Structures are given as structure tokens and as C-alpha cells.
Amino acid sequence: MASRFDFFTSTISLLIILGSDAFTTSTSSTKVEETLQFTYSGAMGPDKWASLNPNFSLCATGKLQSPINIVSARAVGNKKSKPLIRNYRAVNVSLVDNKYTVAIEYPDDTGDITLDEKQYRLRQMHWHSPSEHRINGNRFAAELHMVHVSDDGKVLVVGTLFQLGRPDPVLQTIDKKLYELGSEYISRSRSRSRYYIQVGVFHPAELRTSLSKYYKYTGSSSVPPCTEHLIYLIIAKPRSISKQQVAALKAPLDIRCKNNARPCQPLNARHVQLYQD
Structure with missing residues (x-):
């Protein structure tokens, strides 16, 4: 029998990768009506998540929750860590509007990242704006999460922070599709x-x-069911993003999810490690 942890790990893997578990759907003869199971403001905002569904209880009771404020002076150096090499291939991808985030979904053969001799395959990436994680109390304009999953269902998230400035070249490669996604949502x-x-x-x-150079800590999904024991690698050096790109990331989202960043959670007894080459 699968353990409770394995059940929740599988659930969050599907939620993060597919996004569909964020909705309840009812079908009629004329249309499909969807309802978000959580939002980032109002009656279903982050402070209410645990009360929305029994499976969301960790959002209130968990001790390894994400995101967090990373205090650089308190980060513990880890001399055993090595630079992380990302082995990704050119693949055909889909851009998805999940109403609570915009995501890119990857096929199984995209490639992987290796940490502590375990391989994690890249499955999806999505954006939050403003950023979820903070460094020394500073919040950034946006944050990219690249979600990787190992063969045994463990999840590793690489987080990139963005400050306002020049356009992000990654988003520039899909800017026309991103604006199309926003216009389709409106129509x-x-x-x-x-x-x-x-x-x-x-x-x-x-x-x-x-x-x-990156920070590493053990955290949780930052969306319900807030499953714990995810590995986070937060890149220390922010990249830049333009105001127009931030607006484009917000455009397709539900009005209650325009600012789709969960507040920082208590660090509790955790330590944040720092790897610096």
C-alpha cells in the first residue's frame, strides 16, 4: 500500500505538471463551467486554503512550507555540493493557461538535472508575479519555477528571481504566443x-x-495541497524582466490570481544551504 507521503507526492506532481487538479469541472449540454479550488485573494486566498479541502490541511499545519525569506547571512555553506548541470534538449512544448498561473509543459524526453546522483526530469515551468521567495526581505517582480520529477516521484524545483529592467530573453522567444494566450482568455x-x-x-x-551559486532547502508546493519534502534550488543572481512581460504573464489569469504569490512561510527548524562555485 502506498504511504500517505507517496500519495501526496503523486498528487502534487500531477498538480504542478498538469495543473488540472486546481479545478472542479461540471459539464452541461452547452458549456463547461470550471471553478478554481483556490485563489490568491478573497474568500479562497492563502489564509483560507487549509479550510477549503481536507486534503489541503498541510497548508496550515505543515512545518516545511514554501516559499520562505532567505537570509543570506544565515545560509550554511555546503562544500560537498557541485555546480548543477542542466541537460535539456530542444523539444516541442505547449503554453498553458491554468488560470492561476501560466506554464510551459514539456514531454518526457526533454532532459534532466542531477542532484546528489539522482536524476530529475524537467516536466514543467511556470511563473509567479510578484516573486514568492524573498532574499533578505526583498521581493522581486517575478519568479520562474522549473519543476523536475524523479522516477520515484520526488520533486525538485529550480527557482529564478527577476527584477524589473531589460526584457527577459526566454520570454521574448514566446512573447507572441503569450499575448495570444491573454487575448484568447479575454475573448x-x-x-x-x-x-x-x-x-x-x-x-x-x-x-x-x-x-x-544557489540556495538549497527543503520545502513544499506553494499551491494546495502544500505537499512537503520538495527540494528547492533558488538561483542567487536575479535576472531581469520588463514591466510589459510581467503584465503579459498576468493577463490570462483569473482576476483573483493576478498576484499569484503565496506569502512567505516560517522557516522553523530548517537550514538554508548555499553553494557558491
């Missing part, structure tokens, strides 16, 4: 729970560079 309103756009071959160089 179709709530007629579909998720909307896909085929992007084509996607292989930005910025996503393939090795990680030479």
Missing part, C-alpha cells in the same frame, strides 16, 4: 478550464547554463 472568458497554445521547438540557452 473566450470562462469557456474552458485550460487553454493550450503549441509553441514549437523551445530551447533557450538561458535555461541550459550550469548553476554556480
Whole structure:
């Protein structure tokens, strides 16, 4: 019999990768009406998540919750860590509007990242704006999460923080598709729970560079059911993003999810490790 942890790990893997578990759906002869199971404001906002569904209880009771504020002076150096090499291939991807986030979904053969001799395959990436994680109390304009899953269902998330400035070249490669996604959302309103756009071959160089300075800690999914024991690697050096790109990431989202960042959670007894080449 699968353990409770394995059950929740499988659940969050599907939620993060597919996004569909964020909705309840009812079908009629004329339309499909979807309802978000959680939002980022109002009666279903982060402070209410645990009360929305019994499976969301960890959102209130968990001790390893994400995101967190990373205090750089308290990070513990880890001399055993090595630069992380990301082995991704050029693949055809889809851009998805999950109503609570915009995501890119990857096929199984995209590639992987190796940590402590375990391989984690890249399955999906999505954006939050403003950032979920903070460094020394500073919040950033946006945050990218690249979600990887190992063969045994463990989840590793690589987080990149963005400050306002020059346009992000990764988003520039899909900017037309991103604006199309936003316009389709406006025209179709709530007629579909998720909307896909085929992007084509996607292989930005910025996503393939090795990680030479990053923070590492054990956390949770930052969306319900807030499953714990996910590994987070937060890249220490922020990248830049333009105001227009932040607006484009928000445009397709449900009005209650425009600012889709969960507040920082208590660190409790955890330690944040720092690897610096």
C-alpha cells in the first residue's frame, strides 16, 4: 500500500505538471463551467486554503512550507555540493493557461538535472508575479519555477528571481504566443478550464547554463495541497524582466490570481544551504 507521503507526492506532481487538479469541472449540454479550488485573494486566498479541502490541511499545519525569506547571512555553506548541470534538449512544448498561473509543459524526453546522483526530469515551468521567495526581505517582480520529477516521484524545483529592467530573453522567444494566450482568455472568458497554445521547438540557452551559486532547502508546493519534502534550488543572481512581460504573464489569469504569490512561510527548524562555485 502506498504511504500517505507517496500519495501526496503523486498528487502534487500531477498538480504542478498538469495543473488540472486546481479545478472542479461540471459539464452541461452547452458549456463547461470550471471553478478554481483556490485563489490568491478573497474568500479562497492563502489564509483560507487549509479550510477549503481536507486534503489541503498541510497548508496550515505543515512545518516545511514554501516559499520562505532567505537570509543570506544565515545560509550554511555546503562544500560537498557541485555546480548543477542542466541537460535539456530542444523539444516541442505547449503554453498553458491554468488560470492561476501560466506554464510551459514539456514531454518526457526533454532532459534532466542531477542532484546528489539522482536524476530529475524537467516536466514543467511556470511563473509567479510578484516573486514568492524573498532574499533578505526583498521581493522581486517575478519568479520562474522549473519543476523536475524523479522516477520515484520526488520533486525538485529550480527557482529564478527577476527584477524589473531589460526584457527577459526566454520570454521574448514566446512573447507572441503569450499575448495570444491573454487575448484568447479575454475573448473566450470562462469557456474552458485550460487553454493550450503549441509553441514549437523551445530551447533557450538561458535555461541550459550550469548553476554556480544557489540556495538549497527543503520545502513544499506553494499551491494546495502544500505537499512537503520538495527540494528547492533558488538561483542567487536575479535576472531581469520588463514591466510589459510581467503584465503579459498576468493577463490570462483569473482576476483573483493576478498576484499569484503565496506569502512567505516560517522557516522553523530548517537550514538554508548555499553553494557558491
